[in-house]
Amino acid sequence: MINQYPLWKYILILSVLFIGALYALPNLYGKDPAVLISPLRAQEMDSEQKQQIEKLLKDAGVVYKGMEDINSKLMVRFADTESQLKASSILGDALANRFVVAQNLAASTPDWLRAINGKPMYLGLDLQGGIHFLMEVDMDVAIGREIDRYIGEIKSSLRDKTIRHLGVNQNEDAIRIRFNSAEVRSKAVPVIKRLSPGIVITESEAKGMYYLEVSLTEAQKKEARDFALQQNITTLRNRVNELGVAEPVIQRHGDRRIIVQLPGVQDPDQAKNILGATATLEIRMVDEKNLNIQEIVSSGRTPAGTRVYYRRDGSPVLLRKRVVLTGDYITHASSKIDPESNRPAVSINLDAKGGSRFSNFTKDHVKDAMAVVFIETRIETRVVDGERKKVKKKVEEVISVATIQERLGQRFQITGLDSMKEAYNLALLLRSGALAAPIEIIEERTIGPSLGKDNIDQGFNSVIIGFVLVLVFMAVYYKIFGLVANLALALNLVVVIALLSILQATLTLPGIAGIVLTVGMAVDANVLIFERIREELRIGNSPQASISAGYEKAFSTIADANVTTLIAAIVLFSFGSGPIKGFAITLSLGILTSMFTAIMGTRGVINLIYGGRKKVEKLAI
Numbered sequence: 001m002i003n004q005y006p007l008w009k010y011i012l013i014l015s016v017l018f019i020g021a022l023y024a025l026p027n028l029y030g031k032d033p034a035v036l037i038s039p040l041r042a043q044e045m046d047s048e049q050k051q052q053i054e055k056l057l058k059d060a061g062v063v064y065k066g067m068e069d070i071n072s073k074l075m076v077r078f079a080d081t082e083s084q085l086k087a088s089s090i091l092g093d094a095l096a097n098r099f100v101v102a103q104n105l106a107a108s109t110p111d112w113l114r115a116i117n118g119k120p121m122y123l124g125l126d127l128q129g130g131i132h133f134l135m136e137v138d139m140d141v142a143i144g145r146e147i148d149r150y151i152g153e154i155k156s157s158l159r160d161k162t163i164r165h166l167g168v169n170q171n172e173d174a175i176r177i178r179f180n181s182a183e184v185r186s187k188a189v190p191v192i193k194r195l196s197p198g199i200v201i202t203e204s205e206a207k208g209m210y211y212l213e214v215s216l217t218e219a220q221k222k223e224a225r226d227f228a229l230q231q232n233i234t235t236l237r238n239r240v241n242e243l244g245v246a247e248p249v250i251q252r253h254g255d256r257r258i259i260v261q262l263p264g265v266q267d268p269d270q271a272k273n274i275l276g277a278t279a280t281l282e283i284r285m286v287d288e289k290n291l292n293i294q295e296i297v298s299s300g301r302t303p304a305g306t307r308v309y310y311r312r313d314g315s316p317v318l319l320r321k322r323v324v325l326t327g328d329y330i331t332h333a334s335s336k337i338d339p340e341s342n343r344p345a346v347s348i349n350l351d352a353k354g355g356s357r358f359s360n361f362t363k364d365h366v367k368d369a370m371a372v373v374f375i376e377t378r379i380e381t382r383v384v385d386g387e388r389k390k391v392k393k394k395v396e397e398v399i400s401v402a403t404i405q406e407r408l409g410q411r412f413q414i415t416g417l418d419s420m421k422e423a424y425n426l427a428l429l430l431r432s433g434a435l436a437a438p439i440e441i442i443e444e445r446t447i448g449p450s451l452g453k454d455n456i457d458q459g460f461n462s463v464i465i466g467f468v469l470v471l472v473f474m475a476v477y478y479k480i481f482g483l484v485a486n487l488a489l490a491l492n493l494v495v496v497i498a499l500l501s502i503l504q505a506t507l508t509l510p511g512i513a514g515i516v517l518t519v520g521m522a523v524d525a526n527v528l529i530f531e532r533i534r535e536e537l538r539i540g541n542s543p544q545a546s547i548s549a550g551y552e553k554a555f556s557t558i559a560d561a562n563v564t565t566l567i568a569a570i571v572l573f574s575f576g577s578g579p580i581k582g583f584a585i586t587l588s589l590g591i592l593t594s595m596f597t598a599i600m601g602t603r604g605v606i607n608l609i610y611g612g613r614k615k616v617e618k619l620a621i
Helices: 007-028 047-059 081-094 111-115 139-160 182-195 218-243 268-275 293-299 352-362 420-432 449-502 509-538 543-575 578-610
Strands: 031-039 066-070 073-077 099-107 130-137 168-171 174-179 200-206 209-215 249-253 257-263 278-286 306-310 316-326 330-337 344-350 369-384 387-403 411-414 439-447
Touching (some): 007 111, 047 066, 047 073, 047 081, 073 099, 130 218, 139 174, 139 182, 174 182, 182 209, 218 257, 293 306, 316 352, 316 387, 449 509
Antiparallel strands (some): 130 257, 130 439, 168 174, 174 209, 200 209, 330 344, 369 387
């Protein structure tokens, strides 16, 4: 028997179509306006806090559809954007300093679909609406911080080698070191050279003093600028997680700018507040000579070289002003359980410079108390005299005080954390570090949901118009075979949408263009097959033999055409930017699915109509 599929092929086709329809289904349910409430600290959202939020909304007369926990955050859904905006304002003012309140859009997928991980595909900024920022990094500050780091290293190295100097100061883009003799200066040169072989050292004399001027090479400045840009991108990417944005775009733009796109976020002030919040660590020594800390706090007079800090429980600690180590030296941080105390801890790795500096310091301070200070800087929006103003707030907390038991090196751990969640979040913040240099928003665009809806409608209409025109042409020109191709084309669209949803790929306007192109390419394969069948019929072959030959002989042509297009799509994805990548993804998926539906799918239906033992005199083609 020719033109007869085995049972397993039909089962495969039906399985693909069933799974495709199932995972494309979440896209029909739309999204609810929502508010995402995230704790500023790593604690879980407890029932008391939820009750407080419920009471705030009830007292304000704001009706909500539901609340749900999402990864230690609380999502509150609303029926309309008016309720969402009102709730966001009320909760933002009432929960300031404890929670981040961000407006968002939440998928309204039924629970039974969520249980099998059914999710709608992500929509890009141009379809969903959201916020676009273009940020510029202050590279002068980045270079200044690099010079500050060298100043600290130079002072430490000269002190270790007992080389006396009369001052180490920044002089524009260079470091000037003053000595009282040429002999001492000559001893300092090799010590400073060892810090970085690439730095430029210039000797000079003036008014009986001897100077060394240390400056960075252009290569070192470029490296510092690149590092600042990359570290800021990493920091911003981690901070954006607090907004609950499904598919943010954070990418480098030129040599000093960063593009940040937040689809679904509707409050630019809140977004800027969170993007400006950063965290780092400082390690300082505890001043154990002045034991009466309460008296120092009440009098307000601190001993020279010290400062009062506070633990999270509010108790004061007197620390020395000199910073032993900063978070700039941290290369990696991970959360874990301390095997000795069975308490949460964060394991920290330092770079070579930080490890050497920390090791040299701790060897002289065994049995002394050391404090870990957690520092977070964030921008808050407060209402002052009836006007909303931005205020930069710096929070400094002592999270751990411990006695140095032995000389420490590049790897150590900090304890004193309340939960594993807090340890995890702290490790995450430390891995990203603080902003390496300040950022300034030089361009800001807010794309409203209504504009996104217009784009979706226009894109949807373009797909439908192209789809209908192809359906009509195929049905008129190829009759029953054309109707089979139309069925395959419809199923192809369903499978493409399902794959975009399963992969959680972001659909943008260029992505919709890729789908429209896929519609044409999907039917193109059937045109090649059907024309080949017609040719076989014209040379006198039987209908059954013509069907078999048409599919077999057209396959190589179809494969060649699709493979070359797939290669082009891969190149576009590899070298293109965000929108181009979206086009390449949908085009690639469309090529793969059309090969399945246009060849295997249509062949299965044609075999059911004409195949097997059926005696066919004429084909409706």
